[in-house]
Amino acid sequence: MSNSKKIVTLDDVAQRAKVSKMTVSRVLSGKGPVAIKTRERINELIKELDYQPNLLARSLSSKQTMIVGVVVNKRDHMFMVDYTTKIISGIMDVALRHQYQLMLCPVSSEDDVRGEYLRLIRSKMLDGLILLKRKQDDPYIQELVEAKFPFVMLNYKKYSQDINFVDAKNKQGAIMATEYLYSKGHREIAFMGGRVGETNSNDRLSGYKEALKKLGLKYRAVWVIHGEYHQEVAYRECGKLLDMAQRPTAIFCADDNMAIGVIKRLRESGLKIPQDMAVIGFDDIQIASMIRPALTTIRQPIYDIGKTGMQTLLNIINGTQQKAVHRLLPVELVERESV
Amino acid sequence: MSNSKKIVTLDDVAQRAKVSKMTVSRVLSGKGPVAIKTRERINELIKELDYQPNLLARSLSSKQTMIVGVVVNKRDHMFMVDYTTKIISGIMDVALRHQYQLMLCPVSSEDDVRGEYLRLIRSKMLDGLILLKRKQDDPYIQELVEAKFPFVMLNYKKYSQDINFVDAKNKQGAIMATEYLYSKGHREIAFMGGRVGETNSNDRLSGYKEALKKLGLKYRAVWVIHGEYHQEVAYRECGKLLDMAQRPTAIFCADDNMAIGVIKRLRESGLKIPQDMAVIGFDDIQIASMIRPALTTIRQPIYDIGKTGMQTLLNIINGTQQKAVHRLLPVELVERESV
DNA sequence: TTGAAAGCGCTAACAA
DNA sequence: TTGTTAGCGCTTTCAA
Numbered sequence A, B: 001m002s003n004s005k006k007i008v009t010l011d012d013v014a015q016r017a018k019v020s021k022m023t024v025s026r027v028l029s030g031k032g033p034v035a036i037k038t039r040e041r042i043n044e045l046i047k048e049l050d051y052q053p054n055l056l057a058r059s060l061s062s063k064q065t066m067i068v069g070v071v072v073n074k075r076d077h078m079f080m081v082d083y084t085t086k087i088i089s090g091i092m093d094v095a096l097r098h099q100y101q102l103m104l105c106p107v108s109s110e111d112d113v114r115g116e117y118l119r120l121i122r123s124k125m126l127d128g129l130i131l132l133k134r135k136q137d138d139p140y141i142q143e144l145v146e147a148k149f150p151f152v153m154l155n156y157k158k159y160s161q162d163i164n165f166v167d168a169k170n171k172q173g174a175i176m177a178t179e180y181l182y183s184k185g186h187r188e189i190a191f192m193g194g195r196v197g198e199t200n201s202n203d204r205l206s207g208y209k210e211a212l213k214k215l216g217l218k219y220r221a222v223w224v225i226h227g228e229y230h231q232e233v234a235y236r237e238c239g240k241l242l243d244m245a246q247r248p249t250a251i252f253c254a255d256d257n258m259a260i261g262v263i264k265r266l267r268e269s270g271l272k273i274p275q276d277m278a279v280i281g282f283d284d285i286q287i288a289s290m291i292r293p294a295l296t297t298i299r300q301p302i303y304d305i306g307k308t309g310m311q312t313l314l315n316i317i318n319g320t321q322q323k324a325v326h327r328l329l330p331v332e333l334v335e336r337e338s339v
Numbered sequence C: 001t002t003g004a005a006a007g008c009g010c011t012a013a014c015a016a
Numbered sequence D: 001t002t003g004t005t006a007g008c009g010c011t012t013t014c015a016a
Helices: A010-017 A021-029 A036-049 A055-062 A081-097 A113-122 A141-146 A170-183 A199-215 A231-243 A256-268 A302-318 B010-017 B021-029 B036-049 B055-062 B081-097 B113-122 B141-146 B170-183 B199-215 B231-243 B256-268 B302-318
Strands: A067-073 A101-107 A128-132 A151-154 A165-168 A189-193 A224-226 A250-253 A278-283 A296-299 A326-329 A332-334 B067-073 B101-107 B128-132 B151-154 B165-168 B189-193 B224-226 B250-253 B278-283 B296-299 B326-329 B332-334
Touching (some): A010 A021, A067 A081, A081 A101, A081 A302, A081 B081, A081 B101, A101 A113, A165 A199, A170 A189, A170 A278, A170 A332, A199 A224, A224 A231, A231 A250, A231 A256, A302 A326, B010 B021, B010 B036, B081 B128, B101 B113, B113 B141, B128 B302, B165 B170, B165 B199, B165 B302, B170 B250, B170 B278, B170 B296, B189 B199, B189 B231, B199 B224, B231 B250, B231 B256, B302 B326
Parallel strands (some): A067 A128, A250 A278, B128 B151, B151 B165, B165 B326, B189 B224, B189 B250, B250 B278, B278 B296
């Protein structure tokens, strides 16, 4: 008569309560009418038996899993330590509040991305997907669209009726950064960006260009560098900049990691920051305030992007949100020591 | 005749192949005999129809989900940015290689932890659990043990037949740190640790004590501080240390974050590091090498702990691993500028 | 080498 | 307010 370790099912509860499974199911879901007395009896029994619904069975039947996938880049996430943690925190906080679970979905950047997306949605395990920082040219996103699968892209921008995104005001931030450098007396400003395909980097570049024009500064193609959001790459590229006949007096880095690489390089070259060369970053990652000189940067609200993104996804899943969501969250200048 | 958007099931493949579901199922799993010709035909059909198994149905039937839960502390993970990312990377890499998925399971530290664990295992969604840095006194782990649910604890230590863990050689690391300080001429060494309940902090403290004894140094209770693995707490506690009549000449911090807080405090007090006060940390998080002075610390192999942990869990799930796994991975001294 | 039957534990839809 | 029936899409078990 082991009543302890056996798996308790809906049926067990129903039998003990002398009702049908449906009644118990109704109590559980809170939907549908159940007599108060019956409900109480069943609730007690549930506690007594320590009954926990089998989520697999429930999902299979109801076609809802209450699980959302977070698509991270297999390789990149190690370099985006701060970013990944913050954004997932935001996503998680909203998910938790709505009883949703989070599944980590690492996807490679090159191989068979198409297959991976398809597998994710066809497996029926997920109610929706949140994509972190995908590249602009990821053509397989179309697969998600065609399958009418609910998804939201974060730190990505594309004004399409089929794509929901939450991003920061990158262009405006870039303008702020450039104007700030200008206000500090800089007229020769270089731009160091990420990969060409990233919408973030593109937007920041276009903000930089627009600001130059507005300020009446000359745009020089040689001072625009496309690297990658990594310290090492920035360190290397910064060297090239220093070797030029005509050096800029300030560098606007489209990413804090790049800014850190740049600062490292500058210090090793014996240059004083900001006197000999000013540096401004973008993001305001944790390290930004800890390095010396502390990094002046444009802060983007990563945690909030995560929150808003998850909230949006939930609205889409529930059908509350009908038309496409295109949100750009505000950024702010954080003045520290590097400019 | 829409052959495109309809959901393709096992049955569809079977019918088109003019075989029973079972045969297709056998092809999919690779188990059980299937005639080569049949197998080929079915494989082609699977590709042609772009069939993807419904994982919910499969799991419900087979009682295996191929999903492992990673239990993180709801609050802490934001402060353990570097740690969380690294360890999950390690876990993820192994999981991926074995076709396992990862589910994030945020658990609060106080509220109804017991209920949360129970819910996780009873929901039948997970094949196993990896717990990150739980407190020593978490009594509800017993629930997992009693349910005979496969789980592994990381950065936790308890020699029990019922508990599998992978941790770093914390005690040895602490001895290394203390001896290193000694070798640099320090005879008055303070210890700043985390919460009393954490096995990590305990082990590091006991290493410190052992080293003192071995080196013939006097142990002073007032120089042992129990704070929390946070910069702010360390910053505050460091102040107390500085106010003492008799100051130490070196501080061994049981965690890099604490060391950073300490360094900040020391600098603000106008003390030179390491001349006026030496500081050594533990972990070697990313920032350690970036702050000034760069932090001398004991590196623990976090990524490897993740990998080993996941590998261990898989062995337990498969029944390959019978007796308890108690692994301690080696640490190493990283000499930089703060000692 | 293949198939038929039964069932995993739940919910949707309808009926009473 | 409650119950019945019929699946969800797969695997297990046993039989052919």
